[in-house]
Amino acid sequence: MNWVATCCFFLGVTTVLCSLDFTYHDNKAVENYLKAINKNYSSITYLHSIGASVAGNQLWVLVIGLHPSHHMIGIPEMKYVANMHGNEVVGRELMLHLIEYLVTSYKTDMVISQLINNTRIHIMPSMNPDGFDASVQDCYGIIGRTNKNGYDLNRNFPDAFDLNPNPIQPETRAVMDWINNENFVLSANFHGGAVVASYPYDNANSENNEISPDNDFFKNLATLYATNHANMHQGVQCLNTAIFPNGITNGYLWYPVRGGMQDYNYIYGQCFEITIELSCCKYPDASMLSEFWSENKVALIEYIKQVHKGVKGQVFDLLGYPIPNAIVEVKDRNHIKPYKTNSNGEYYLLLLPGVYTVIVSASGVSTLQTVNIKESQNLYAMKQDFLLHLPTSSVNSHLQICTLLSFLSTILVIFCT
Known part of the structure; x- marks a missing residue:
């Protein structure tokens, strides 16, 4: 052999x-x-x-x-x-x-x-x-x-x-x-x-x-x-x-x-x-x-x-920073546990072609957007980002968290290399 x-x-x-x-x-x-x-x-x-x-x-x-x-x-x-x-x-x-x-x-x-x-x-x-x-x-x-x-x-x-x-x-x-x-x-x-x-x-x-x-x-x-x-x-x-x-x-x-x-x-x-x-x-x-x-x-x-399939995107604050844990749900189809953005502010919603109202909320502020999802033959879901007008205190707090995460990420890169 x-x-x-x-x-x-x-x-x-x-x-x-x-x-x-x-x-x-x-x-x-x-x-x-x-x-x-x-x-x-x-x-x-x-x-x-x-x-x-x-x-x-x-x-x-x-x-x-x-x-x-x-x-x-x-x-x-x-x-x-x-x-x-x-x-x-x-x-x-x-x-x-x-x-x-x-x-x-x-x-x-x-x-x-x-x-x-x-x-x-x-x-x-x-x-x-x-x-x-x-x-x-x-x-x-x-x-x-x-x-x-x-x-x-x-x-x-x-x-x-x-x-x-x-x-x-x-x-x-x-x-x-x-x-x-x-x-x-x-x-x-x-x-x-x-x-x-x-x-x-x-x-x-x-x-x-x-x-x-x-x-x-x-x-x-x-x-x-x-x-x-x-x-x-x-x-x-x-x-x-x-x-x-x-x-x-x-x-x-x-x-x-x-x-x-x-x-x-x-x-x-x-x-x-x-x-x-x-x-x-x-x-x-x-x-x-x-x-x-x-x-x-x-x-x-x-x-x-x-x-x-469906729609995906990110949720941002006024300074352009992604918002983690923002609730992103389609009107009239709320989940037992509300679907939330990840640490990058990303969301993904699997939906059939049709017209939907997407509701986004965080820190007591919400916004909604009507999306028209069409049948697509390619491998790209519809992209729809959201901007939330968070209170100044929330934006500052969020900025501090993002700055800290960025600093820790830099330290990790330096340490690991």
């Missing part, structure tokens, strides 16, 4: 251009593959761990973008998360093939190149590596579903509707911190056991029904994925599951989920997330993986593009 074949063997990939094989990769093979991708495509990738599992397995995330290691103003962030139920394994492999497709298509495929240049794409192949280690090849079983402590990670997030008494697990905490530290706008997480795209809410109570303020956009997201999937839109029925018209469903109407990641992203993270069920069989034979990739490839790419 020559050195190329040896390298590919240990990475779990084939020798034909050392491309990823359609087989199941254990946690070490996944890690090695991600490190190899990061090494060979260092200009557009950034590999990091957001934390560790109960057993100490790293929760790897590969970021793909023109500036992969850090956020850039105006560049939206999106993520894919797979294998949070350790025995639901198809998404785990699809993420590896998606990574390969994206990096190898850069500068040769115009659409993919534009997507990478204008988006920061985060991909986590496995949120539950311990569960994967424990799982067995079984279509309908539960062995490996939970983390090593026996907790279902998709019932472990803080819930806006019901108290969730379960102790937050290391994997859950890592993802929560990840969400809080980034500026995610769009997300999807991948499961198995059905073939459907499910959208928020996953839970509800007497005061809040299952219909979210952004129900129109969520239904459009789910429909877009199902329509671009080879057969999801046909309403595939699996054993012991309902028939899903057009391949989509509201999560709560399917069955309530308390402590789900989907609702946590949307309510607490200002990130639109849907749940995509990829296969009737949770852990199918590896011979089917090529078919699953073919079924989902177009949908995965088209979904990423949706992060560029």
Whole structure:
């Protein structure tokens, strides 16, 4: 065996251009593959761990973008998360093939190149590596579903509707911190056991029904994925599951989920997330993986593009400084937790084409603007900045904070260099 074949063997990939094989990769093979991708495509990738599992397995995330290691103003962030139920394994492999497709298509495929240049794409192949280690090849079983402590990670997030008494697990905490530290706008997480795209809410109570303020956009997201999937839109029925018209469903109407990641992203993270069920069989034979990739490839790419819908911009004060934590909401679709600008004064609102009134407020001052969002074929959301006439005291206070942050940033640069 020559050195190329040896390298590919240990990475779990084939020798034909050392491309990823359609087989199941254990946690070490996944890690090695991600490190190899990061090494060979260092200009557009950034590999990091957001934390560790109960057993100490790293929760790897590969970021793909023109500036992969850090956020850039105006560049939206999106993520894919797979294998949070350790025995639901198809998404785990699809993420590896998606990574390969994206990096190898850069500068040769115009659409993919534009997507990478204008988006920061985060991909986590496995949120539950311990569960994967424990799982067995079984279509309908539960062995490996939970983390090593026996907790279902998709019932472990803080819930806006019901108290969730379960102790937050290391994997859950890592993802929560990840969400809080980034500026995610769009997300999807991948499961198995059905073939459907499910959208928020996953839970509800007497005061809040299952219909979210952004129900129109969520239904459009789910429909877009199902329509671009080879057969999801046909309403595939699996054993012991309902028939899903057009391949989509509201999560709560399917069955309530308390402590789900989907609702946590949307309510607490200002990130639109849907749940995509990829296969009737949770852990199918590896011979089917090529078919699953073919079924989902177009949908995965088209979904990423949706992060560029709607309107985005920054909120500034009279001196031209960006205002963090300004509330930016669309009239008549207020969120449970108001959506706010980030530390750069940025906001991103995913909206379908139409006319909307955007209301911006901070320090007791508000302004509103009517925006007309039109259908766009490019990867640029409509840009709309806002100027808030803050009281003089607030402007001075804000100026002092900005000056301090600028000073600290300068000191860090000097120290680190």
